[in-house]
Amino acid sequence: DAGVIQSPRHEVTEMGQEVTLRCKPISGHNSLFWYRQTMMRGLELLIYFNNNVPIDDSGMPEDRFSAKMPNASFSTLKIQPSEPRDSAVYFCASTLMVRATTGELFFGEGSRLTVL
Amino acid sequence: GQQVMQIPQYQHVQEGEDFTTYCNSSTTLSNIQWYKQRPGGHPVFLIQLVKSGEVKKQKRLTFQFGEAKKNSSLHITATQTTDVGTYFCAGGGTYKYIFGTGTRLKVLA
Numbered sequence: 001d002a003g004v005i006q007s008p009r010h011e012v013t014e015m016g017q018e019v020t021l022r023c024k025p026i027s028g029h030n031s032l033f034w035y036r037q038t039m040m041r042g043l044e045l046l047i048y049f050n051n052n053v054p055i056d057d058s059g060m061p062e063d064r065f066s067a068k069m070p071n072a073s074f075s076t077l078k079i080q081p082s083e084p085r086d087s088a089v090y091f092c093a094s095t096l097m098v099r100a101t102t103g104e105l106f107f108g109e110g111s112r113l114t115v116l
Numbered sequence: 117g118q119q120v121m122q123i124p125q126y127q128h129v130q131e132g133e134d135f136t137t138y139c140n141s142s143t144t145l146s147n148i149q150w151y152k153q154r155p156g157g158h159p160v161f162l163i164q165l166v167k168s169g170e171v172k173k174q175k176r177l178t179f180q181f182g183e184a185k186k187n188s189s190l191h192i193t194a195t196q197t198t199d200v201g202t203y204f205c206a207g208g209g210t211y212k213y214i215f216g217t218g219t220r221l222k223v224l225a
Contacts, residue, residue, distance in 0.1 A: 033212070043159070043204065043215040056212065091158060102213055104149070105206070107158040 006092050006108035014116050018080040021111045024073055025094030031102065034067055034077050035091040037110075043091075049075065050097060082115045089113070118143050120207045120216040128222045135192040137219035139205035147208040148181055148188045153218075154201045162190075164208075195223045 005024040013019055025032050033048040047057040049069045057067070064083070069075040079086055089112050093105040119142045129135050139148065147166040151159040163172055165181035165188065172179045178191045188205055202220045206213035 035215070042217050045212060045214060048212055093159075102208060104161040104164065105151075105159070105213065107160070109158050 004092055004094050004106050004108035006090075006111050008111055009109065010112045010114075012114045012116065013082055015083055016081045017115075018078065019082045019086075019113060019115075021077040021090050021092075021113070023075045023077070023092030023108060025075070025092070026106055027073065029094040029096050029106070030072070031095050031097040032069060032075050033093045033095075033105065034075070035093065035107075036088045037091060038088045046077070079113075082113075084115045087113055087115050118207065118214050120205060120214050122203075122205060122216040122219050124219055125217065126220045126222075128224060129195050131197060131223050131225050132194050135195050135199070135221055137190050137203050137205075137221075139188040139190075139207075139216050141186045141207045143207075144185050145207045146185075148185075149206040149208060149213060150179060150188075150190055151204045151206060151215075152201050153204065157201075159204060159215075192221075195221070197223050197225055199223055 007022045031050050034046040036044045036046055046059045047067045048055055052069045065079055067077045089110045091107050091110045093107045095103045095105050122139050149164045150162040152162055153159045163179050168185050169183045170181040176193045180189045192199055200223050202218045204218045205216040
């Protein structure tokens with residue numbers, strides 16, 4: 001199994017530009033999570049999906065952030081417009097959830113975003 | 117909202133010394149997971165604890181879940197340089213896990 005695949009691995013952009021991060025979860029997993037990691041705030045849960053439906057997006061910082069999961073094998077996290085404070089490593093993780101209990105989270109290698 | 121704190125934030129040990137990190141939740145947890153993140157890497161699952169008072173061992177690593185299911189600990193016996201990284205607990209509830217603040221371990225050879 002290829003694991004969770006994220007792209008791009010690195011993104012450098014200028015303030016105000018749109019950024020799209022992509023994630024392909026492990027086949028057969030029914031839950032997907034987006035986390036943001038910074039030195040100051042650690043690992044923050046942004047949003048998670050179950051069976052392609054957003055369950056909780058209370059961690060999304062503001063309206064500039066949006067996430068979609070059009071099908072079971074693909075998700076995007078979009079930032080528009082981007083700001084320097086959005087610079088972080090963004091992780092996607094997937095798991096098989098049974099009866100509302102989350103199992104082991106499998107993380108992708110992350111997308112390191114730098115906004116100048 | 118739910119908060120999960122870990123102490124210490126950083127720990128430097130000599131190779132061969134023991135290491136312990138503690139995890140405390142503001143709310144009762146249904147279960148807890150532990151992850152390790154190597155420098156520049158991504159979190160990797162170590163273990164999950166479900167039962168009150170549960171203790172699990174993986175070679176030199178010992179994991180405990182508190183009786184009240186609000187705290188947990190990870191103990192490493194005789195650390196090695198390969199143990200370097202940040203250790204996170206993740207408090208489990210319905211549908212999601214909230215990660216602790218992490219403990220960064222450095223092992224000096």
